[in-house]
Amino acid sequence: MSLGPFEELVLASTSSARRALLDGLGLPFRVVAPEVSEDVVAGTPPQHAVAMLAERKARAVYSRFPRALVIGSDQLVALLGQTLGKPEDAKAARAQLGSLRGKTHEIHTGLCVVGAGFVETEVDTAKLTVLPLSDQEVDGYVATGEWKGCAGGYRVEARGQAIFQRIEGDRAAIQGLPMQRLTRMLREAGVQFF
Numbered sequence: 001m002s003l004g005p006f007e008e009l010v011l012a013s014t015s016s017a018r019r020a021l022l023d024g025l026g027l028p029f030r031v032v033a034p035e036v037s038e039d040v041v042a043g044t045p046p047q048h049a050v051a052m053l054a055e056r057k058a059r060a061v062y063s064r065f066p067r068a069l070v071i072g073s074d075q076l077v078a079l080l081g082q083t084l085g086k087p088e089d090a091k092a093a094r095a096q097l098g099s100l101r102g103k104t105h106e107i108h109t110g111l112c113v114v115g116a117g118f119v120e121t122e123v124d125t126a127k128l129t130v131l132p133l134s135d136q137e138v139d140g141y142v143a144t145g146e147w148k149g150c151a152g153g154y155r156v157e158a159r160g161q162a163i164f165q166r167i168e169g170d171r172a173a174i175q176g177l178p179m180q181r182l183t184r185m186l187r188e189a190g191v192q193f194f
Contacts, residue, residue, distance in 0.1 A: 001026070001192060001194065002190075002191070002192040003027070003069060003190075003191055004069075004189060004191050004192065005115075005116065006067065006068055006115050006116070006189070006191075007067040007068060008028070008065070008067070008068045008069075009028065009029040009068065009069050009071070009186075010029060010032050010061055010062075010065050010068045010069070010071070011029055011031050011032070011070075011071050012032055012034040012058050012060065012070050012071060012072040012073075013033075013034065013057065013071075013073060013176075014031060014033050015073075015149075015176050017155075017175045017176045017177075018073060018175075018176045018177045021172055021175060021177040022071070022177065022182075024179075025179075025183070025193065026193075027191070027193070030065075032061045032064070034056075034057035034058075034061050034072065035060065036056050036057055037056075038053055040052060046078040046083050046106070046108045047108050047123045047125065049076055049108075049110075050074045050076050050108045050109060050110030050123055051110040051112070051121050051123050052110070053072075053110060054073050054074045054110030054111055054112040054121060055072060055110075055112040055114070056072070057072035057073070057074065058070045058072025058112040058113065058114040059072070062115070066116065068115065069113065069114070069115035069186070069191070070113070070114045070115065071111070071112070071113055071177075072110075072111070072112040072114070073109060073110060073111050073112070073176060073178075074109070074110045075107060075108065076107075076108050077096075077100075077105055077106070077108075077151045077152035078106045078107075079099060079100060079103060079105040080103075084099075084105075084152050084153070085151055086149055086151050087153045090142050092153070093147035093148075093153035094138055094139065096152055097130070097138045097141065097152075097153045098135075100152065100153075101130050101131065101132055101133040101138065102131070102133075103130060104127055104128065104129040104166075105127070105128055105129075105152070106125055106126065106127055107125070107126045107128060107152070107174055108123055108124070108125050109124045109125075109126075109176065109177070109178055110122075110123050111123070111124065111177070111181055113182070113185045113186065113189060115189055118188075118189045118190075120185050120188065122178070122181050122185070124169070124170055124173040124181060125169065126167070126168060126169025126170060126173055126174050127168040128164055128166070128169075129165045129166040129167075130163055130164060130165065131163055131164065131165045141154070141159070141160070144158075146158050146159055156171075156174050156175060
């Protein structure tokens with residue numbers, strides 16, 4: 001195991017789901033909050049927005065750790081061209097889940113890896129179909145609190161698994177970090193896993 005020309009690996013995120021996914025690789029890494037604005041110009045397509053935000057986060061942390069290889073990621077949920085961000089409160093989470101029930105939506109996950117002489121950004125898109133949930137089921141799920149900090153108002157790796165009829169795509173990407181893409185990018189940057 002070697003980080004190649006980099007002194008350390010840094011995850012530019014405080015997401016517990018992203019941290020758990022990266023832990024699975026067995027590489028030592030540091031977690032650093034990116035502390036950047038997540039605002040994008042209205043009307044920016046979700047795929048472009050997540051790529052831009054992932055790169056913004058990675059570059060912000062890289063500017064503080066210039067000898068590191070930095071991983072940035074961001075997610076947006078899109079339903080019929082409308083972007084759903086992180087709900088501000090239970091009422092907003094209820095509205096988001098209500099709009100998703102019985103429909104198929106997309107999760108776009110942006111990934112950016114930045115280090116000295118290396119920058120790569122990609123977007124993973126998955127499709128999820130929510131069951132035609134009753135109002136009682138929506139209220140029950142919102143009461144779990146899992147919606148907090150989650151685009152679309154749900155957390156697919158926890159109790160939220162029970163709200164889906166179908167999931168198409170990279171499960172790790174849906175949880176916040178497209179691991180197949182990430183391991184390829186890390187290898188391209190010179191990281192050796194074994």
